[in-house]
Each structure stands twice: as C-alpha cells, then as structure tokens.
Amino acid sequence: xxxxxxxxxxxxxxxxxxxxxxxxxxxxxxxxxxxxxxxxxxxxxxxxxxxxxxxxxxxxxxxxxxxxxxxxxxxxxxxxxxxxxxxxxxxxxxxxxxxxxxxxxxxxxxxxxxxxxxxxxxxxxxxxxxxxxxxxxxxxxxxxxxxxxxxxxxxxxxxxxxxxxxxxxxxxxxxxxxxxxxxxxxxxxxxxxxxxxxxxxxxxxxxxxxxxxxxxxxxxxxxxxxxxxxxxxxxxxxxxxxxxxxxxxxxxxxxxxxxxxxxxxxxxxxxxxxxxxxxxxxxxxxxxxxxxxxxxxxxxxxxxxxxxxxxxxxxxxxxxxxxxxxxxxxxxxxxxxxxxxxxxxxxx
Amino acid sequence: xxxxxxxxxxxxxxxxxxxxxxxxxxxxxxxxxxxxxxxxxxxxxxxxxxxxxxxxxxxxxxxxxxxxxxxxxxxxxxxxxxxxxxxxxxxxxxxxxxxxxxxxxxxxxxxxxxxxxxxxxxxxxxxxxxxxxxxxxxxxxxxxxxxxxxxxxxxxxxxxxxxxxxxxxxxxxxxxxxxxxxxxxxxxxxxxxxxxxxxxxxxxxxxxxxxxxxxxxxxxxxxxxxxxxxxxxxxxxxxxxxxxxxxxxxxxxxxxxxxxxxxxxxxxxxxxxx
Numbered sequence: 001x002x003x004x005x006x007x008x009x010x011x012x013x014x015x016x017x018x019x020x021x022x023x024x025x026x027x028x029x030x031x032x033x034x035x036x037x038x039x040x041x042x043x044x045x046x047x048x049x050x051x052x053x054x055x056x057x058x059x060x061x062x063x064x065x066x067x068x069x070x071x072x073x074x075x076x077x078x079x080x081x082x083x084x085x086x087x088x089x090x091x092x093x094x095x096x097x098x099x100x101x102x103x104x105x106x107x108x109x110x111x112x113x114x115x116x117x118x119x120x121x122x123x124x125x126x127x128x129x130x131x132x133x134x135x136x137x138x139x140x141x142x143x144x145x146x147x148x149x150x151x152x153x154x155x156x157x158x159x160x161x162x163x164x165x166x167x168x169x170x171x172x173x174x175x176x177x178x179x180x181x182x183x184x185x186x187x188x189x190x191x192x193x194x195x196x197x198x199x200x201x202x203x204x205x206x207x208x209x210x211x212x213x214x215x216x217x218x219x220x221x222x223x224x225x226x227x228x229x230x231x232x233x234x235x236x237x238x239x240x241x242x243x244x245x246x247x248x249x250x251x252x253x254x255x256x257x258x259x260x261x262x263x264x265x266x267x268x269x270x271x272x273x274x275x276x277x278x279x280x281x282x283x284x285x286x287x288x289x290x291x292x293x294x295x296x297x298x299x300x301x302x303x304x305x306x307x308x309x310x311x312x313x314x315x316x317x318x319x320x321x322x323x324x325x326x327x328x329x330x331x332x333x334x335x336x337x338x339x340x341x342x343x344x345x346x347x348x
Numbered sequence: 349x350x351x352x353x354x355x356x357x358x359x360x361x362x363x364x365x366x367x368x369x370x371x372x373x374x375x376x377x378x379x380x381x382x383x384x385x386x387x388x389x390x391x392x393x394x395x396x397x398x399x400x401x402x403x404x405x406x407x408x409x410x411x412x413x414x415x416x417x418x419x420x421x422x423x424x425x426x427x428x429x430x431x432x433x434x435x436x437x438x439x440x441x442x443x444x445x446x447x448x449x450x451x452x453x454x455x456x457x458x459x460x461x462x463x464x465x466x467x468x469x470x471x472x473x474x475x476x477x478x479x480x481x482x483x484x485x486x487x488x489x490x491x492x493x494x495x496x497x498x499x500x501x502x503x504x505x506x507x508x509x510x511x512x513x514x515x516x517x518x519x520x521x522x523x524x525x526x527x528x529x530x531x532x533x534x535x536x537x538x539x540x541x542x543x544x545x546x547x548x549x550x551x552x553x554x555x556x557x558x559x560x561x562x563x564x565x566x567x568x569x570x571x572x573x574x575x576x577x578x579x580x581x582x583x584x585x586x587x588x589x590x591x592x593x594x595x596x597x598x599x600x601x602x603x604x605x606x607x608x609x610x611x612x613x614x615x616x617x618x619x620x621x622x
Binding site: 053073074075079081083084085087088105148149 | 517518520521522523525531535539
C-alpha cells in the first residue's frame with residue numbers, strides 16, 4: 001500500500017446553517033481511482049471543491065503529500081479539475097483552451113504546441129485545434145475539458161460528474177476511455193458521481209456518502225457484496241431490505257421464519273436490517289421454497305426478468321433469467337451467504 | 349395566430365416621433381428656401397467647416413471621450429464589486445447606483461451647481477483644507493464632473509449585468525489551471541465582459557457628446573458644446589437649416605464610431621443593449 005497523496009482530517013463545512021460536511025476523514029492513495037458516490041446533496045461535490053481549493057472548510061485540514069494546503073488558493077495546488085458543465089473558455093478555440101494552463105506557466109510555444117497535440121491525440125480530437133468550443137458536441141467538449149486539465153500533468157485529477165450531461169451510450173464509451181486514460185497516465189483520479197453503476201465500473205475505491213457523512217469506504221466488490229448498512233445496500237444496486245431479529249450467531253428471524261446466515265457478533269434478539277439482493281433469491285417449485293408467494297408483476301429488463309413476489313407480508317424483488325407468469329405460486333430460496341445482516345441505522 | 353398587430357401602436361409611435369423628425373432633419377439639412385422655391389444645397393454642411401464650429405465639435409468629442417474613459421475606469425471595478433459573490437446577495441450597493449436615476453436629471457445637475465459655487469459645500473471644504481480653488485463652477489472640470497455623475501450608471505449597469513451572467517465555473521476553471529486573480533481578470537473576465545463594456549461606452553458617449561443641459565448649467569452661459577450650438581440654432585437664432593445640418597453631421601459621427609466599436613465586438617456573444 002502506497003502512502004496517501006491527499007488526506008482530509010476532520011473536515012466540516014456549513015452552508016448558511018445547513019451542514020454540508022460533518023467531520024469527514026478520508027485519505028486518497030497515490031494512483032488510485034477513487035469515487036465519491038452518493039445522492040445529490042450528500043456533500044460529494046463539496047468534498048471535491050475543498051480538495052480543489054474553491055471552498056474553504058469551516059474546520060479541519062487538507063494535506064497534500066504531507067503538507068497542509070488548507071489555505072492554499074486553487075491556482076497554487078497541484079490538482080486540476082474537470083467540471084460538470086465543462087466550463088470551457090467560450091472566447092478561445094480548442095487549442096487555446098488546452099494551452100491556457102501552459103501559457104500561464106510561461107512555457108515556450110513549441111513545447112505548448114507539442115503538448116496540446118499530444119493531448120488532442122489522447123482524447124481523440126486530432127484536427128479540432130482551431131474549432132471554437134460552442135461548435136462542439138457535448139462529448140467533444142468533455143474531451144477538451146479533460147485534455148485541458150491533463151495537459152498540466154496534475155498529480156491528482158478531480159472530476160465532478162463529468163459524464164452527467166451525456167447520453168447513456170456516450171457515457172459508457174467515455175467511462176471506458178477515462179479508465180484507459182487513468183491506467184495510461186498512472187495518476188490519481190478523484191471522481192464524483194451519483195451513478196452507482198458508473199462507480200462500480202470505474203473505481204478502485206468507492207466512498208459512499210450521505211447527508212455530509214461517509215457511510216462506507218471500500219473496493220467496488222466490498223461495497224456491493226458487504227454493504228455496511230441498509231442505506232449503502234439500497235443505494236448500490238437494488239436490494240430487498242426487511243426488518244429482522246438475530247436469534248443467535250448465524251441464525252436470523254425474518255419474514256415469519258428462521259434463516260441460516262453467516263453473520264455473527266450481534267446481541268441476542270437484536271433488531272437488524274436484513275438485505276438480500278434480487279439476483280440472490282432463487283425461484284423454486286412452491287413446496288421446495290423457504291418462502292411461498294404469488295407473482296404480482298413481471299417486467300422484462302433485457303438480460304433478466306424483474307418479478308415482484310408477495311410473500312410473508314413483503315414484496316420481494318427477484319431478478320431471474322427464467323420467467324414465472326403473473327399469478328403463479330412460487331417458492332423462494334435464499335442461500336445463507338446471500339443474507340446480509342446490518343445494524344439498524346437510527347431513523348432518518 | 350398572428351399577433352403582429354400588437355406592435356402597431358409602437359410602430360405608429362416610432363413613425364411619428366422618430367422617422368418623421370428624422371426625415372424633417374434631412375430635409376432641413378440639405379435644402380434652402382429661396383424666392384424660386386425649395387432647392388437642394390450642401391451649404392449648411394459646408395458652413396460647419398468654419399474653425400469656430402469645428403473647435404466646438406472637437407471640444408465636445410474630447411470632453412465626451414474624457415467622460416467615457418473616467419466612467420469606464422470607475423465603472424468597471426464597481427461592476428466587478430457589485431457582481432462579486434459578497435455583494436450579489438445584497439442588492440444594496442446596486443440600488444445605491446440606481447436610486448439617483450429616479451431623481452430628475454435637471455435637479456441633480458442643479459444640486460451640483462449649489463455644491464460647486466463660491467461659498468458652496470465643496471468650495472468651503474477645499475478652502476478649509478487650504479487647497480487652492482479659485483474657480484470650481486463654470487470650468488471644463490465641472491462639466492466633466494457633471495457628465496460623469498449623470499452617466500456613470502449607464503456604464504456600470506451593462507457591465508454589471510454581463511458580469512453577473514458570467515459562468516462562475518469558468519472563472520474557477522481558470523484559477524484551477526493556475527491563474528491568479530489578475531490573470532483571470534485579464535485573460536477571462538475582461539474578454540468575456542467586452543459586450544457589456546461596449547454597450548456601456550455607447551450609452552455614456554452618446555448622451556455625453558450631445559449634452560447641452562450639463563454644459564449650460566455647470567459650464568456657464570458662454571460655454572458652448574455642440575449640443576448648445578444646435579440648441580442655439582433652433583431656439584435663439586432660428587436657423588433650422590444650420591441646426592439640422594449640425595445634428596446630421598453629429599449623427600453621422602456617432603453612427604460611424606458606434607459602427608467601429610461594433611465591428612470590434614463581432615464574434616462575441618450578446619449582452620449589448622442594441
């Protein structure tokens with residue numbers, strides 16, 4: 001494990017009385033692709049803006065390579081930002097936009113031209129040098145924004161929902177491209193998004209945030225397979241979340257019966273949240289199921305069918321490639337290690 | 349459904365108060381009535397070539413330029429301050445700039461007369477501070493002061509409105525790329541606010557070059573700017589032909605200078621008022 005390049009220590013931030021960030025502690029390792037993930041208003045963009053220097057935290061410190069940069073203005077920081085709405089300079093052409101940072105560093109024209117050409121090649125925009133930015137499509141503008149930031153060879157690239165304004169197909173393409181660029185350049189990316197799928201696809205580390213606090217930090221697999229609480233489980237992919245009670249280690253009561261599970265360390269009869277992913281519930285003949293129910297609705301989703309099954313007083317969402325028609329009686333079967341037990345979160 | 353008829357009252361209004369007077373002006377500028385009837389002539393325009401009149405014209409343009417430059421130098425920073433984060437939420441300062449415009453133009457100018465005259469407030473303060481001030485009222489400086497005071501809001505407001513519309517993330521992007529405030533101002537904010545600057549210049553220069561009230565009140569009875577000259581021809585001398593000719597030439601000069609400014613602004617986006 002390499003040393004952290006950025007450390008946020010006890011960061012808090014207030015906007016006119018509402019707490020945007022509550023005592024955030026986070027470190028970002030060199031060369032990793034870290035994603036700040038959460039619903040809008042969770043503080044992910046504020047966190048990014050504090051790293052960039054556009055916002056000052058009310059309390060707490062920001063460290064960059066061990067040095068305290070909390071009060072350093074943005075133009076002195078070794079990070080560059082790709083903005084949500086690109087924020088290209090409308091009075092300059094593509095080449096001038098990309099060269100902006102280099103010209104400020106007073107590089108000679110030859111070096112600038114070479115670097116701009118390299119960057120345009122990297123983002124697949126060769127031949128666009130003289131075009132004005134308003135004549136470009138959203139995807140092309142985004143590439144210019146990325147090139148404009150990367151040409152300065154930042155230690156850390158900050159990306160604020162850079163793909164938010166693009167359509168689905170373009171977004172998928174850009175995700176792959178960004179990942180490639182990250183690998184090729186070997187620098188640290190800090191990426192903000194509310195799109196959980198995007199986060200899972202691209203990241204080395206995901207930081208799930210909610211209401212100005214960090215809910216969980218981990219690899220995409222960890223976050224998906226072992227969500228720390230029902231919020232994370234619900235936000236990352238779809239989940240069935242029902243209340244339950246721990247009988248003893250590896251035995252939980254929910255949906256009117258006992259289930260074997262793999263979690264331990266809870267108190268006897270502790271109230272818990274039980275999370276089961278829709279793809280982890282198997283449809284079996286009614287008499288072989290742990291739960292019995294009736295199919296209420298079926299939606300075709302492309303790769304799989306999404307079925308809602310009413311059983312034991314709950315609607316269970318089930319993903320399966322095999323379809324059971326509406327109204328049929330089915331059995332549900334859940335394997336012990338597909339049952340995730342979570343401490344109840346205090347009500348919101 | 350066609351709604352064009354909504355604009356008819358305005359078209360009629362424009363026809364009566366803009367097009368007709370303009371045609372009259374053209375008519376008087378280029379005609380002379382003799383015993384044999386009305387004839388086309390360039391004499392009125394040629395008369396303006398007299399050094400006395402040229403001097404008046406040059407002085408007017410000179411003062412108007414000085415006034416415009418001062419307004420720009422004061423107005424741009426004010427626009428910046430008004431549009432900045434700290435003030436944009438509070439409209440107080442912006443209001444302070446607008447409130448004087450609610451008061452009659454003549455009253456405001458008369459007020460300056462009382463302030464500047466011998467024994468007036470400014471005079472007394474300067475005397476108290478032992479600053480030599482033999483004459484304040486009825487000077488070029490007084491006229492420029494009056495023009496700047498009256499026309500400054502016309503410079504500030506278009507600049508302010510362009511600056512508030514400026515995307516803040518563009519400024520942040522420039523800072524992010526290593527530009528300090530001066531560089532951001534020079535490379536991003538000023539170039540992007542040019543349309544506002546140009547409409548500000550237009551809106552100050554045009555009334556400044558044609559003013560005759562300010563020059564009469566603060567410049568004294570013998571102080572002649574081109575506005576006064578035109579007024580005299582119509583109201584005192586009764587030579588409508590020459591008055592129209594001066595107006596026509598002035599209009600051409602203004603149109604040409606605005607055309608040049610507009611050319612310079614080409615390629616930038618709107619925000620200009622005309």
